[in-house]
Amino acid sequence: MSERTRTPAIEGWYTLDEHEPYLIGSRCAACGTYRFPPLGGCCPNPGCAQAMLERVPLSRSGTLWSYTNACYQPPKPYVSPDPFQPFAIAAVALEAERMIVLGQVVTGVGVERLRIGMPMRVVLETLYGDSQSEKVVWKWSPLEETA
Amino acid sequence: MSGEVAILGVGLHPWGKWGRNFIEYGLHAARAALADADVEWRDIQFISGGATMRCGYPGYVAGATFAQALGWQGAQVNTSYAACATGSQALAAARNRILSGHCEVALVVGADTTPKGFLAPADGYRPDDPDWARFHLGFTNPTYFALYARRRMALYGATERDFAAVKVKSAAAGCENPNARYRKTVTLEEVLGSPMVADPLRLLNICATSDGGAALVVSSLDYARRHGRHPLVRVAAIACVTPRFANAEVELPDIATDSAVAAEAHSFRASIAAEAYKEANIGPEDLSLAEVYDLSSAMELDWYEHLGLCKSGEAEGLLHSGATCIGGRVPVNPSGGLACFGEAVPAQALAQICELTWQLRGQSGTRQVTGATVGITANQGLFGHGSSVILKR
Numbered sequence: 001m002s003e004r005t006r007t008p009a010i011e012g013w014y015t016l017d018e019h020e021p022y023l024i025g026s027r028c029a030a031c032g033t034y035r036f037p038p039l040g041g042c043c044p045n046p047g048c049a050q051a052m053l054e055r056v057p058l059s060r061s062g063t064l065w066s067y068t069n070a071c072y073q074p075p076k077p078y079v080s081p082d083p084f085q086p087f088a089i090a091a092v093a094l095e096a097e098r099m100i101v102l103g104q105v106v107t108g109v110g111v112e113r114l115r116i117g118m119p120m121r122v123v124l125e126t127l128y129g130d131s132q133s134e135k136v137v138w139k140w141s142p143l144e145e146t147a
Numbered sequence: 148m149s150g151e152v153a154i155l156g157v158g159l160h161p162w163g164k165w166g167r168n169f170i171e172y173g174l175h176a177a178r179a180a181l182a183d184a185d186v187e188w189r190d191i192q193f194i195s196g197g198a199t200m201r202c203g204y205p206g207y208v209a210g211a212t213f214a215q216a217l218g219w220q221g222a223q224v225n226t227s228y229a230a231c232a233t234g235s236q237a238l239a240a241a242r243n244r245i246l247s248g249h250c251e252v253a254l255v256v257g258a259d260t261t262p263k264g265f266l267a268p269a270d271g272y273r274p275d276d277p278d279w280a281r282f283h284l285g286f287t288n289p290t291y292f293a294l295y296a297r298r299r300m301a302l303y304g305a306t307e308r309d310f311a312a313v314k315v316k317s318a319a320a321g322c323e324n325p326n327a328r329y330r331k332t333v334t335l336e337e338v339l340g341s342p343m344v345a346d347p348l349r350l351l352n353i354c355a356t357s358d359g360g361a362a363l364v365v366s367s368l369d370y371a372r373r374h375g376r377h378p379l380v381r382v383a384a385i386a387c388v389t390p391r392f393a394n395a396e397v398e399l400p401d402i403a404t405d406s407a408v409a410a411e412a413h414s415f416r417a418s419i420a421a422e423a424y425k426e427a428n429i430g431p432e433d434l435s436l437a438e439v440y441d442l443s444s445a446m447e448l449d450w451y452e453h454l455g456l457c458k459s460g461e462a463e464g465l466l467h468s469g470a471t472c473i474g475g476r477v478p479v480n481p482s483g484g485l486a487c488f489g490e491a492v493p494a495q496a497l498a499q500i501c502e503l504t505w506q507l508r509g510q511s512g513t514r515q516v517t518g519a520t521v522g523i524t525a526n527q528g529l530f531g532h533g534s535s536v537i538l539k540r
Contacts, residue, residue, distance in 0.1 A: 009283065010274045034406035037280070045409050046392050066301070066397075068293035068345045070285055075267035077283040089286060091294050091397055098407040100397050102294075104285060111346045116301040127284075137284065 009127040009135040013037050016136060021124045022060050023101065023138055026053035034058065034097040061121040061143060062092040065100050067114045079128035090140040092120045106141040119143040151381040152245045153371030154538065156184025156364035157501040160258065162328040162357045162488045169202045172360030173258030174216045180254065184364035185376050189220050192250035195237040197257025197493030198228035209493065213256045223250065230528030231440065232387060233257060234361065234496030235536055239385045241365050251370040257493035258360030266356060278400040278529070289353050291399045293345035296445035300347065303460040305448065310352050311338035312466060313444035314486055320473055321483015323513045328357050329487045352444045357489030361497035380507045384426035384537040390415035399529050416453040419533035420525055427537040431455035434477050435519035436506055438499035440526040441484045450525055451479065473514060481506065481514045499524040500536055507540040
């Protein structure tokens with residue numbers, strides 16, 4: 001059986017490294033401000049005149065700032081498995097970047113296993129796919145799940 | 148120069164899920180506002196429409212659409228769009244015209260027809276649009292409301308029962324409001340027994356999407372003194388502000404917050420009312436009532452703090468003290484709020500102003516806040532649109 005092709009659900013926001021994936025942000029070389037997703041253009045800090053932002057890896061782990069779940073199927077462009085499977089969602093604070101990044105929580109971890117302040121790390125999982133191809137996305141996983 | 152304009156007339160089309168053309172709701176509200184003001188449409192010099200993004204081209208050019216529906220009469224025209232803050236911006240456009248001396252009396256109209264269920268973005272593969280990206284990733288509006296609610300629980304010990312108690316209060320206030328969509332009282336048990344949508348928020352904690360229309364006739368104070376037939380209600384402030392970098396909150400529809408590496412993080416929502424207070428030269432202690440954007444019942448508690456009605460972490464105590472009920476020290480959402488209306492985006496901020504106007508005139512019947520003299524609205528739209536309007540009698 002041939003392997004399914006594996007491509008990012010959103011191009012350029014994260015690497016597809018199986019073992020140590022990371023989110024790709026942009027960073028201002030002048031004031032150090034980060035941005036995610038990694039949009040080009042000006043530094044978002046109005047006190048900084050820097051025009052260009054460089055692409056940098058973001059921290060691979062952070063602490064859980066808040067969380068929830070999706071009990072009902074979101075509308076398109078969300079692509080749902082059939083039947084829809086509820087999933088948890090995490091907002092994770094990255095210390096070095098001093099920013100909070102959202103993401104789905106890894107499959108199999110529901111809100112009952114989440115606590116604010118717990119360490120979380122980036123992993124890759126399928127967002128959706130079929131027998132030929134899968135679209136991969138970053139998800140947050142409790143650190144102990146992936147240790 | 149006082150910097151103030153008068154609210155001469157107000158009108159609503161009742162909120163619901165009527166499934167008709169939005170123009171019909173806007174027209175109904177406009178005629179009601181003109182009748183309330185006792186002003187003829189042909190005498191309106193400026194029409195300011197709130198746009199809707201879900202009703203095709205007529206929605207994008209709502210000002211002209213409503214002008215044509217009322218009958219072309221050559222008025223100056225404007226259309227504003229600022230997501231949920233649309234109505235405040237449309238009102239601000241009218242105030243600017245009046246205060247600059249370019250017109251004396253204006254009509255402001257917003258109306259919407261909404262689809263069933265979640266609001267959704269345009270199609271395609273458009274990852275540069277954060278509204279597209281967050282839906283692709285499965286983050287609906289309730290996702291964000293729930294993240295804020297869970298945060299309240301972690302920071303201040305708020306409980307699901309507290310959130311449910313907000314809904315019970317709103318339902319009790321709105322059940323006799325003829326313009327509200329949901330007009331029945333609700334119990335704590337009913338809220339806590341409703342299906343979980345986005346943990347910890349249940350179906351009865353989250354505002355629905357509704358059809359509705361709202362309109363205002365606004366004028367110079369001179370014009371109002373000559374033509375007004377109600378106690379004079381004045382617009383003392385309109386704040387339409389963006390966040391200041393670095394915004395500490397995960398803002399709809401973004402995937403991440405600002406990075407606070409080079410600038411201090413602070414609360415956008417707290418800055419919205421602060422700007423309005425500054426312009427009106429009053430403080431939260433001067434308020435008789437408030438109409439806030441309770442997209443979720445937990446968010447109403449956040450607004451208590453962001454309006455300065457109490458300190459951070461004290462909103463649950465303020466709620467349970469009864470201060471924010473009708474009859475309390477500073478009633479919040481005596482209309483029933485979004486909990487009883489559901490959201491009709493371009494009409495909602497105007498509907499808040501309609502409620503304040505009726506309250507300040509003493510025309511709110513069983514919902515009346517006794518002796519109301521100053522009211523504030525607070526509201527927030529996607530993509531960094533804060534708005535807050537202060538009315539005074």
